[in-house]
Amino acid sequence: MPETAIRLKDAIFTYPQSGFKVICEDLSLNTDETALVTGKNGSGKTTLLKLCCGILRPESGTLFIFGEDANKQSLGKIGQNVGYLFQEPSRQLFAATVWDEMTFIGGILGEDPEAIKERAESLLRRFNMLDMRERSVYRLSRGEKQRLAIAAILMRKIRYLILDEPTTGLDGENKKALIEVIESLQNDGIGIAIISHDRGIINCCGQKRIHVEGGRVVQ
Amino acid sequence: MKTLDPRMKLFFVIVITTLALLFSHPLWMLCLSVTALLIGFFMGADFNVFFRKLIRFTKVLFIIAAVQIIFVRTGDALVVIDGFALVYYDGLMRGLNTAMRYFVILYSAAVMAGENSRRVIASLTQMKVPYMFAFMVMITLRFLPIYAESFSDAMTSIQLRGVELKKVRFGRKIRLYGHLLLPVVADSIAKSQDLSAAMEARGFGAKKTRTAYHVIEMRKSDFLFFVVFSLLSAGAIAGYYLLQ
Ligand SMILES: Nc1ncnc2c1ncn2[C@@H]1O[C@H](COP(=O)(O)OP(=O)(O)OP(=O)(O)O)[C@@H](O)[C@H]1O
Ligand SMILES: [Mg+2]
Numbered sequence: 001m002p003e004t005a006i007r008l009k010d011a012i013f014t015y016p017q018s019g020f021k022v023i024c025e026d027l028s029l030n031t032d033e034t035a036l037v038t039g040k041n042g043s044g045k046t047t048l049l050k051l052c053c054g055i056l057r058p059e060s061g062t063l064f065i066f067g068e069d070a071n072k073q074s075l076g077k078i079g080q081n082v083g084y085l086f087q088e089p090s091r092q093l094f095a096a097t098v099w100d101e102m103t104f105i106g107g108i109l110g111e112d113p114e115a116i117k118e119r120a121e122s123l124l125r126r127f128n129m130l131d132m133r134e135r136s137v138y139r140l141s142r143g144e145k146q147r148l149a150i151a152a153i154l155m156r157k158i159r160y161l162i163l164d165e166p167t168t169g170l171d172g173e174n175k176k177a178l179i180e181v182i183e184s185l186q187n188d189g190i191g192i193a194i195i196s197h198d199r200g201i202i203n204c205c206g207q208k209r210i211h212v213e214g215g216r217v218v219q
Numbered sequence: 220m221k222t223l224d225p226r227m228k229l230f231f232v233i234v235i236t237t238l239a240l241l242f243s244h245p246l247w248m249l250c251l252s253v254t255a256l257l258i259g260f261f262m263g264a265d266f267n268v269f270f271r272k273l274i275r276f277t278k279v280l281f282i283i284a285a286v287q288i289i290f291v292r293t294g295d296a297l298v299v300i301d302g303f304a305l306v307y308y309d310g311l312m313r314g315l316n317t318a319m320r321y322f323v324i325l326y327s328a329a330v331m332a333g334e335n336s337r338r339v340i341a342s343l344t345q346m347k348v349p350y351m352f353a354f355m356v357m358i359t360l361r362f363l364p365i366y367a368e369s370f371s372d373a374m375t376s377i378q379l380r381g382v383e384l385k386k387v388r389f390g391r392k393i394r395l396y397g398h399l400l401l402p403v404v405a406d407s408i409a410k411s412q413d414l415s416a417a418m419e420a421r422g423f424g425a426k427k428t429r430t431a432y433h434v435i436e437m438r439k440s441d442f443l444f445f446v447v448f449s450l451l452s453a454g455a456i457a458g459y460y461l462l463q
Contacts, residue, residue, distance in 0.1 A: 055375050075375060076378045079378060079380055079381040082379070083379065088372070090402060090405055090406065090409070091373055091376065092373070094399065094401050094402060104398060107391075108382065108394060109381070152380065155381075156381040
């Protein structure tokens with residue numbers, strides 16, 4: 001069942017330090033499509049998508065997540081449904097080993113250890129990382145870190161995933177692996193928004209184009 | 220005093236921080252806070268930075284104080300509810316003391332934040348402190364905001380992974396904060412490695428002495444400050460131990 005995952009309506013946001021402004025009249029992101037966000041460096045792509053998942057909060061306007069007003073929802077609550085991959089993978093990895101990275105949040109939330117183990121194993125298998133489970137997170141390559149970060153985000157049963165330039169610094173091989181991951185998420189019915197300039201990504205994944213210019217969406 | 224020698228400011232910060240760690244009596248701590256505030260004010264401390272920091276830390280200060288107030292269970296019972304003593308004298312004193320301690324330490328950071336980093340380096344090297352060391356001092360001061368940024372990114376991303384901070388139990392929260400520090404530490408190690416490689420590549424450290432552009436001289440007011448402040452601190456330490 002396709003649904004509107006995220007809707008950002010009449011939103012205005014200004015960075016106090018630089019005065020850069022993002023204005024979004026009405027943007028909807030659905031679970032059955034992959035949105036490709038493009039635009040020049042500094043046009044406001046990252047800012048727009050951070051507004052779409054509550055990392056930044058608009059001065060005015062409303063963020064709806066699966067129909068609910070999310071302006072006042074905590075990030076933890078939003079994170080039950082929406083995942084966000086930062087441009088910099090190392091700032092979102094928190095554990096010593098690959099396996100710990102997958103399981104520690106479940107532990108903190110007090111979830112059933114058997115269920116955590118099962119889910120972590122199946123995700124790692126799917127991402128071709130099961131044999132790396134004891135590896136140190138900080139000795140992974142950039143591409144592997146990126147994949148691990150996505151796998152760890154998927155430990156929650158999210159329904160929408162935002163990826164900020166996921167292919168930066170990846171070689172052809174790793175890019176292909178990432179595209180496969182994205183396609184398998186599409187098949188699971190997870191909606192995706194990707195900021196990317198990458199040809200490979202544009203050709204295979206983009207079904208809906210969102211072009212950003214000077215802080216505004218020009219479709 | 221606004222143009223006080225940066226070395227004197229550094230001296231002030233070091234002494235105040237040491238005293239804050241040394242004192243464990245709220246009355247002494249209160250005197251220290253007030254003195255530090257006054258001197259810092261005349262030194263042109265950046266109150267804007269300070270209050271921004273303070274607001275961010277009030278909750279932490281509060282929790283630290285509250286934990287001690289509740290868990291230190293010696294001395295006279297002060298607040299008794301239904302026959303159960305909630306707050307004891309020692310706990311209250313310890314709580315107040317710790318909160319003020321952090322207040323003073325944060326505050327001295329604000330005093331340094333108002334200082335131009337070039338001047339700090341220049342003044343230290345002219346005191347024959349090796350340039351490399353002076354440079355490290357400055358870099359640490361400079362990079363603090365970046366660590367803060369990587370910490371807040373980490374905080375955001377861990378929450379978006381489904382952690383509702385309010386719902387995490389206390390013991391587990393401590394574990395969570397341990398995890399949060401990891402990317403910050405990794406980030407700073409990576410940064411300092413890159414930095415030292417880049418510096419060596421540009422011939423940094425090839426020569427032992429450097430030509431100074433800013434020559435910073437100690438003036439009478441600096442010496443005066445040094446003497447008065449040293450005496451005051453020495454007196455405070457002596458008094459603290461004698462009167463205990
Ligand atoms: N934390 C911040 N404080 C102040 N200004 C910022 C901040 N982050 C970004 N900006 C400014 O906002 C504008 C848009 O930034 P944003 O990161 O959204 O662009 P982008 O389209 O994602 O660019 P890139 O392709 O380089 O990632 C830029 O001009 C940037 O300088
Ligand atoms: Mg960006």
